[in-house]
Amino acid sequence: MRFTRPEPVWDVVCPSRPSRIPGVVMAGFRDHGVNPVDQRTLPHPAATLVLDFGARSPIVDDSAGQWRGSLATGLGAGTRRVRGEQIECVQVRLSPLIAGAVLGASLAELTDAVVLLDDLWGREAARIRERLAETSSWTERFALVEALLARRRGAGPAPDPEVVLAWRRIRAGHGLVRIDTLADEVGWSRKRLWSRFQAQVGLPPKRAATLIRFDRAVHGLAAGIDPARVAADSGYADQSHLHRDIVAFTGVTPTAVVGESWLAVDDIAWPPRADVPSTN
Known part of the structure; x- marks a missing residue:
């Protein structure tokens, strides 16, 4: 079976160079302006920051509520709908x-939560929105956002070295890593690794590994790779196992997932050279 990908619903602008901050990738988004945006998002193994500065703010809906404007989500945030028109924003993974x-x-x-940036950053969220709206080019906007991220990163706590090593091993292994082996490698008990990893990454290590396998699998399907091969390469026992995992993460079938325009944007906004590196 082969899946047909839809056309993107966004005009996407990528920075001319990778970010100088390890673990950061960003892109600029503007809706085409032909029809209102109504797009499903999918879980992804990165936290997401959306800095809105358009004439109108994006609206995000899920079963827990509705949010409008700049926002943040944690690792593996679930399936949601993004709606609106005249949207312009910088999205950061x-x-x-x-x-x-x-x-x-x-x-x-x-x-699995959405938080408005006003609630996280207070007045700083409004200031960055104003500065992005006043800035005339995407190059300047990316530089502005990068400076903001660098300053905030420097003021915050760093994760445990053991958590850093565990995350990098899971990412480099595409989620195909035994957690017991990983605990031995970092020198912690399985219980301690589970607890510290979840506190600092947001998911327990096994769930993080499952999310990374899922992400690799849906992109393989979207690229037109045979589902049996995708299942085998991604560490699933068979196609049925892959199907169940996709439904568990998204609530819809693999055919429906690959038919979403969200995936059509991915290769444009987050090309392999710019994606959050597996080592970060």
Whole structure:
């Protein structure tokens, strides 16, 4: 079976160079202006920061409520809908190794949650929105956001070295890492690794590994790779196992997931050279 990808619903601008901050990747988004945006988002193994500065603010809906404007989500935030028109924003994907410091919040509290940036940053959220709206080019906007992220990262706490090593091993192994082996490698008990990792990354290590496998699998399907091969390469027992995991993460079938325009944006906004590195 092959899946057909829809056209993107966004005009996307990427920075001319990777961020100087390890674990940061950003892109600029502007809706086409032809039809209002109505797009499903998918879970991803990075925290997300959306800095809105358009004429109208994006609206994010899920079963827990509705949010409008600049916002942040934790690692693996669930399926939601983004709606609106005349939207312009800078979206930042943050490695969990720096996300807590940048956002000024515990990633464990942000797991599967949406938080308005006004609630996290107070007046600073309004100031960055104003400065982005006043700035005339995407290059200047990216530089402005990068300076902001660097300052906030420097003021926040760093994760435990053991958590850093565990996350990098899980990412580098595409989620195909035994947690018991990982605990031995970092020199912690399994219980301690589980507790500290969840507190600092926002998910327990096994769930983080599952999320990374899911993310790799849906992008493989969207690229037109045979589902049986995707399942095998991503560490699933078979296609049925892959199907169940996708439904568990998104609430819809693999066919429906790959038909979402969210994935059509991914290769444009987050090309391999710029994606959150596996080592961060």
